Amino acid sequence: MADEPLDASPAAATPDAPAVSAPAPVPASARAAAASPVLRPRRESFEHGLLPIPKLVIPEGTLTQTLGQLKGKLAASGSGRVGAAALAEALQIPAEQAALALGTLAAVLPGDDDPALAAGEADLRDVILFLYIQSYKRLVPRAHKDSPSVADVWPSTSAFDGYLSALSPIQLVRSNSRRFMPSQADEEAHQLSYLQKHMANILTLLADSVDGEGDESMVLTMETFEHLGFLLQFSEGTPLSQAAPFFANSDPDMPAAPVPATQIHDWILQNIASSLEYTAEKSTTKENSQQNVSDPDVTMADAGTNTRIHSSSSTGASVQNSPGYYRNTSFVEAISKTSVVKKGSDIKGHSMKVLNCHDSVIYILAPLKYATVYGCSDTTVVFGAVGKVIKVEHCERVQIIAASKRICIANCRECIFYLGVNQQPLIVGDNHKLQVAPFNTYYPQLGEHLAQVGVDPNINKWDQPFVLGVVDPHDSLSHPAGVSDVQAESATCLDPDLFTNFLSPCPWQPE
Numbered sequence: 001m002a003d004e005p006l007d008a009s010p011a012a013a014t015p016d017a018p019a020v021s022a023p024a025p026v027p028a029s030a031r032a033a034a035a036s037p038v039l040r041p042r043r044e045s046f047e048h049g050l051l052p053i054p055k056l057v058i059p060e061g062t063l064t065q066t067l068g069q070l071k072g073k074l075a076a077s078g079s080g081r082v083g084a085a086a087l088a089e090a091l092q093i094p095a096e097q098a099a100l101a102l103g104t105l106a107a108v109l110p111g112d113d114d115p116a117l118a119a120g121e122a123d124l125r126d127v128i129l130f131l132y133i134q135s136y137k138r139l140v141p142r143a144h145k146d147s148p149s150v151a152d153v154w155p156s157t158s159a160f161d162g163y164l165s166a167l168s169p170i171q172l173v174r175s176n177s178r179r180f181m182p183s184q185a186d187e188e189a190h191q192l193s194y195l196q197k198h199m200a201n202i203l204t205l206l207a208d209s210v211d212g213e214g215d216e217s218m219v220l221t222m223e224t225f226e227h228l229g230f231l232l233q234f235s236e237g238t239p240l241s242q243a244a245p246f247f248a249n250s251d252p253d254m255p256a257a258p259v260p261a262t263q264i265h266d267w268i269l270q271n272i273a274s275s276l277e278y279t280a281e282k283s284t285t286k287e288n289s290q291q292n293v294s295d296p297d298v299t300m301a302d303a304g305t306n307t308r309i310h311s312s313s314s315t316g317a318s319v320q321n322s323p324g325y326y327r328n329t330s331f332v333e334a335i336s337k338t339s340v341v342k343k344g345s346d347i348k349g350h351s352m353k354v355l356n357c358h359d360s361v362i363y364i365l366a367p368l369k370y371a372t373v374y375g376c377s378d379t380t381v382v383f384g385a386v387g388k389v390i391k392v393e394h395c396e397r398v399q400i401i402a403a404s405k406r407i408c409i410a411n412c413r414e415c416i417f418y419l420g421v422n423q424q425p426l427i428v429g430d431n432h433k434l435q436v437a438p439f440n441t442y443y444p445q446l447g448e449h450l451a452q453v454g455v456d457p458n459i460n461k462w463d464q465p466f467v468l469g470v471v472d473p474h475d476s477l478s479h480p481a482g483v484s485d486v487q488a489e490s491a492t493c494l495d496p497d498l499f500t501n502f503l504s505p506c507p508w509q510p511e
Contacts, residue, residue: 037234037243038278039271041191042110043329044351044370045230046136048389048408049108051101052428052472055093056134063135064201067128071205074124081121100466103423105130107389107406110229125227128205132198133231138475139182139190184329189279195231196272200265202231207261219258222247232268329353335360341505342366354381363505367449373400382504384446387453392417393429401441401502405455409434409491410472416494418502419462422455427488428468434491436462443504465491 058066073090074082088098102122109126122130182190195202206227207218226241234243241247244267246259328349332340336358344366351370354362357379364371365384373381377396386404393410400407403420411429419425420439427434438460450457467490 037236039275044108050474057473082127083121203261218261221258367452385449422459424464424466435494436491437494441502
């Protein structure tokens with residue numbers, strides 16, 4: 001089955017097909033941005049780094065002051081490192097929640113794992129940034145433009161009272177451009193706007209005080225500046241310090257002089273503004289192009305066989321194909337009654353997202369850092385090796401077979417998880433009838449892939465779920481403000497009599 005990009009360009013007109021108007025020209029500023037790296041948020045920090053622990057979510061009005069005081073307490077040791085015991089005491093939270101926070105931070109930090117993190121400690125600057133973004137609120141999906149007609153085609157039989165049905169494959173086909181749910185670009189723009197608003201406070205918390213007056217009294221060293229890579233990155237993987245004119249080409253033997261925080265603030269805001277403008281113009285160009293394409297009704301038969309499987313770094317001839325719009329995430333999206341096998345050669349980047357799939361079997365037999373399964377039903381998803389974290393959210397009657405360091409399960413129902421996990425499975429949100437069991441599949445490259453991403457096959461905590469609350473303070477969609485929190489429903493162990501091995505596709509063809 002050939003891969004088909006979600007935003008593939010319409011085919012050229014033929015004698016048997018109606019002509020299609022040419023796409024709108026790309027604006028000059030978008031072409032300029034495409035030729036140079038674009039500043040982007042690190043999606044991993046926002047997608048996998050938020051925890052529904054109330055004491056981690058500090059009210060925005062007192063955020064900077066509270067974190068400033070917390071930084072002073074945690075810096076008292078003089079080591080610049082923070083352990084679980086110190087964090088628990090400073091935040092007045094249980095030690096196991098502090099350990100979870102540091103483990104989550106380790107999972108979303110850029111680069112390879114820091115040896116100190118394996119010992120349960122983190123850099124104070126990373127801890128402050130991690131705690132700051134706990135104030136972030138996720139972008140809420142928009143209402144579908146034709147909800148009544150969609151409901152007529154895809155009845156709302158979900159136990160989530162229509163929430164999952166609003167994300168069904170038939171709707172993705174009918175909506176054409178998926179306007180009813182936030183796109184990747186929408187979410188990134190939302191994250192950039194959040195950082196734009198809060199960057200002055202973030203830099204204040206990271207800056208060192210020196211002798212001087214006014215703006216010259218708060219400075220950042222190059223080492224501290226590089227910690228902003230937890231929140232921001234350039235599209236081509238260029239390190240922040242190499243992209244910034246005040247630190248670029250610094251001699252490692254002669255560290256660059258500290259730079260005033262105000263100068264860094266101005267440079268970051270300028271780049272964020274350029275990125276937001278580029279994203280807005282690209283979105284406008286795309287919408288104008290789509291308006292020239294007819295949007296006929298799709299039958300149920302068409303929807304059942306429609307397959308949208310793509311890597312976001314290979315999306316056809318468009319602005320997204322430029323180096324300035326680099327993506328490191330691959331997708332399997334909106335498939336129904338289909339089997340899909342993805343090996344390493346099929347995947348671009350280090351992250352995989354399986355979105356809104358129904359009644360299918362999906363094999364991701366490749367080493368990854370991050371994986372997401374969202375809005376799926378009656379589907380089996382197999383992950384070979386995930387070195388950072390898997391998140392499974394808003395799914396019904398799915399089976400997840402995964403070997404990973406960590407997994408987070410949120411707002412799922414009647415799902416079974418066959419796990420090989422080095423950390424306790426994290427369960428949050430409104431879950432019902434979840435079951436867990438040991439990892440139950442194999443393929444020839446599994447051991448190699450586990451070693452490649454750092455998953456220890458000798459440690460498996462599949463039967464030790466860590467359960468947090470039902471209410472997610474970062475998400476107002478499922479649980480509006482004012483709803484009291486209770487502990488989420490945990491998972492039960494699968495009856496041993498029901499446990500079976502799951503066979504991955506054979507024969508396996510070498511990469």
